[in-house]
Amino acid sequence: MALSNIRLEVMKTVEKQVDSFVDKYLIPIEDIWQPTDLLPNLQSENYIDEIKQIREESKELGYDFWVVLVADMVTEEALPTYESWLMDMEGVQQHGRQDGWSKWIRHWTGEENRHGDTLNKYLYLSGRVDMREIEKTTQYLISDGFDIGTGRDPYRNFIYTSFQELATNISHKRVGQLAKNKGNKMLAKMCNVIAGDEMRHHLAYREFVNIIFEHDPSEMMLAFQDMMKKKIVMPAQFIRESGEGIATAFENFSNAAQRLGVYTTYDYIDILSKLNEYWQIDKFTSLTDDAEKARDYLMALPDRMTRIASRIAVPQDQHQFKWVAANGVL
Numbered sequence: 001m002a003l004s005n006i007r008l009e010v011m012k013t014v015e016k017q018v019d020s021f022v023d024k025y026l027i028p029i030e031d032i033w034q035p036t037d038l039l040p041n042l043q044s045e046n047y048i049d050e051i052k053q054i055r056e057e058s059k060e061l062g063y064d065f066w067v068v069l070v071a072d073m074v075t076e077e078a079l080p081t082y083e084s085w086l087m088d089m090e091g092v093q094q095h096g097r098q099d100g101w102s103k104w105i106r107h108w109t110g111e112e113n114r115h116g117d118t119l120n121k122y123l124y125l126s127g128r129v130d131m132r133e134i135e136k137t138t139q140y141l142i143s144d145g146f147d148i149g150t151g152r153d154p155y156r157n158f159i160y161t162s163f164q165e166l167a168t169n170i171s172h173k174r175v176g177q178l179a180k181n182k183g184n185k186m187l188a189k190m191c192n193v194i195a196g197d198e199m200r201h202h203l204a205y206r207e208f209v210n211i212i213f214e215h216d217p218s219e220m221m222l223a224f225q226d227m228m229k230k231k232i233v234m235p236a237q238f239i240r241e242s243g244e245g246i247a248t249a250f251e252n253f254s255n256a257a258q259r260l261g262v263y264t265t266y267d268y269i270d271i272l273s274k275l276n277e278y279w280q281i282d283k284f285t286s287l288t289d290d291a292e293k294a295r296d297y298l299m300a301l302p303d304r305m306t307r308i309a310s311r312i313a314v315p316q317d318q319h320q321f322k323w324v325a326a327n328g329v330l
């Protein structure tokens, strides 16, 4: 379904500022960190000692921890899905005249690509996980794709990315904290620097939405409501283990993340509250009738979700994943 002209006009208008967004929220390739900065240098004389350090430090980390780190890494490695999805948004033109939006998406992808790369190499060197099983999961996830409920609508997509970048900031930061608590400095640092990237991206996407709110408040509000009614699904919604059906690993992964406190329902609610606050949802007047109702729905949603969340218990039984052996050592 084609979008109304006003959406395309708004995308064109905001596009004029994209160069300044790239300068403000992304870091030039020559200046930004690379995975190798955080990993053992295999060209150095004492690389064996550094690898030994990784393997020694990783001994303290428990089963759920490895499961979550693996799934986080696989989520990052499915980046081709996310780039192709965003490139397909209405208002983005990657052929012929290369527009500002496709420039943003390419630069963002370039930054994101370092995340999976870093964590993949760490997991490989740790010797604690079955990399072949994990690699199959990654290939499955890319093959299975995702459906985040945005269609080709940029408004819905920017709600999704505003939300999701903060969710990944929180989860990488928490994994880093758990690693630090167990004395694993190298991994803690990796997670923290990755979390820093996610925060910059979040700030950018929430600004895109902010500007769209200035141009097209009622439609932006309706898009926000629609995404929250559908619920923001995780990009790894279809994750599976080898030999299993599509999406069968997601719930067990999500339960492990909740048990560790890496990403919980309360974080989801908190992100929603933060977005409501930043976009000053409560301040909007002169909306269409439907958009007024959407605003009221969004304002009431955090409290409503908190009441429901308090009644739901997180399952405590650990699922045995093919990615990680029961005692963590394969």
Ligand SMILES: [Fe+2]
Pocket: 076, 112, 115, 168, 198
């Ligand atoms: Fe990332």
Ligand SMILES: [Fe+2]
Pocket: 112, 164, 165, 168, 198, 201
């Ligand atoms: Fe991200």
